[in-house]
Amino acid sequence: MTLTPLKIHSIIEGLLYLTGEEGLLVEQINKVLPECTAQEIINHVEQMKKDYQENEASGLMIADQPNGYRLTTKPFMADYAEKFAVIPKTAPLSQAALETIAIIAYKQPVSRIDIEEIRGVKSERALQTLVVKGLIKEVGRAEGSGRAILYGVTPIFLDYFGLHDLSELPPLAEMVKHQNEQLDAYDLFYDHYKETIKNL
């Protein structure tokens, strides 16, 4: 028996409900619905996302998370949800932490010194906060005498910012990627860099 799209939607909705804040991986849906390909499942979920969004009678939506999805209440529900007082409040990241994690996300693996050079200020506290929150992690050590700690982002980073994977980060200009190369190379890239910057 083949499942109708409506039936597939209902099954995915049911699973999303059961898993709640834990969320559901595309792969897990696939195990329950082996008759669909991963791409078909993604297409179904994308359609469901639209349906929720357009359905004014629904207070629910589907949010992205690493390799999967999670059923959540719509943003307008936040006020009503808070009246229940069961929602743990988390403080948003400081500006310093946001700048630091942006640098790590784009340039990882990256050392504290690299980050401080870009930001022009000490970034130790911001790094510490990010490590404690599990958003970044030591991913290795730099070559050389100092053996500086190199940082990278974690899956929690993706989850925190609602991304499926790092490719969903908005692209940065070309130059930044080559920033560490020789100064000669810099001249080569400069014109292109200037253009890309303007287009941002």
Place this chain on the structure above:
Amino acid sequence: MTLTPLKIHSIIEGLLYLTGEEGLLVEQINKVLPECTAQEIINHVEQMKKDYQENEASGLMIADQPNGYRLTTKPFMADYAEKFAVIPKTAPLSQAALETIAIIAYKQPVSRIDIEEIRGVKSERALQTLVVKGLIKEVGRAEGSGRAILYGVTPIFLDYFGLHDLSELPPLAEMVKHQNEQLDAYDLFYDHYKETIKNL
């Protein structure tokens, strides 16, 4: 501003979702929607019940419970829930759960209040998740008037984190050297987390 029936439905749906298996009293809905009478709320929910029942694309339904309602999966979902339940659990623990279990592992026996003092946020939900997963359990009651529940980790915790016994947890004293107690404890869990992610 008066709320449209659609808006009211969406708010009730959102609240039903957030309270999950616990369910929602008509009285609680009334507190969030003071502009409706209790009878109006009942009428709205009865309409929503019908909508769910008739909506083939939905795997959810509203069930009655004393003085209230509960959002649950439709009966046909049981088969799929079973299929889902036997998939090896790879979903990592939430950040809140990881923090909470780290505290319990190092400081057990420990009460909810102790944990909340260390984390600085309400930790009831995290504790609940951990109990359901069998990673922690009640190990006694505190002395004194409150007789607060004390939590400790279970053998499943050791298994889950690939430890032979608790002595394999990195000693706290060593961590203090690394700036902050929480850091390494976190890393320990994170490594496991990463592995699980990799194995997906």
Place this chain on the structure above:
Amino acid sequence: MEYKVKIDAFEGPLDLLLHLIKKFEIDIYDIPVAEITNQYLDFIHQMQKLELNIASEYLLMAATLIAMKSRMLLPKPELPSVDVDEPYEDPEMAREALMRQLLDYRQFKEAAEVLKENENERMQLFAKLPSDLTPYENNDLTTIPLAGRATVHDMLRAFRRLMLKKKLEEPLNTKIDRQVLPIGQQMNLVMEKLKVAEHPLSFQSIFDYPDRSHLIVTFLALLELMKMNAVSCRQSENFDDILINLGEGADDFDATENPFDY
């Protein structure tokens, strides 16, 4: 010029410079060093109270700007300096380096803005606790005994898990074949397997045939053999496979006499 902004409104000297560049509509690709230095120093002077640990970074930038400005006022030497003690530093290079630094920083600042929006959106979204799936699991992982001899109850659980696993792996023959396989015959088969193997066999290996009715019959046969003490089962560790061994009553087991051959 009256600044009502506090120093801690800025993330550092680069952030402050970007602010000044925007405020005075300066072309970031052609920074007038003299002007930006003056604006920067002005701002620093306006600060009633600079916390020393924060101030150092701002003061370092001030010194860099002043050095750059003063070098620009000096005539360029005709030949590059060979004096090791006082190498000539091209102020143009320094200016370009500053520009590059500012552009770099600005990009990440913008990226941080995007992340902040994401964070803010994310914080508006709430989800319920995961449902307790144990009723669907058909086995309660928390109550499996840690070690020792497995009970019939454990076997039932293991069996259910096995059925579910097999169900996932391949579609089972759902049509019920009525007694194609008598229990007695299957009891003999299990005993034979154990005798031939001469070592305990795993629970999984006994159920090698992916058919529901076959599984059920084999399982019933095994239960009957346990009752007769012809086999014993043990589980060495939590979640381990159950091992089936010949029991004390194995010798008494008579293959020809089986009451289940109906």
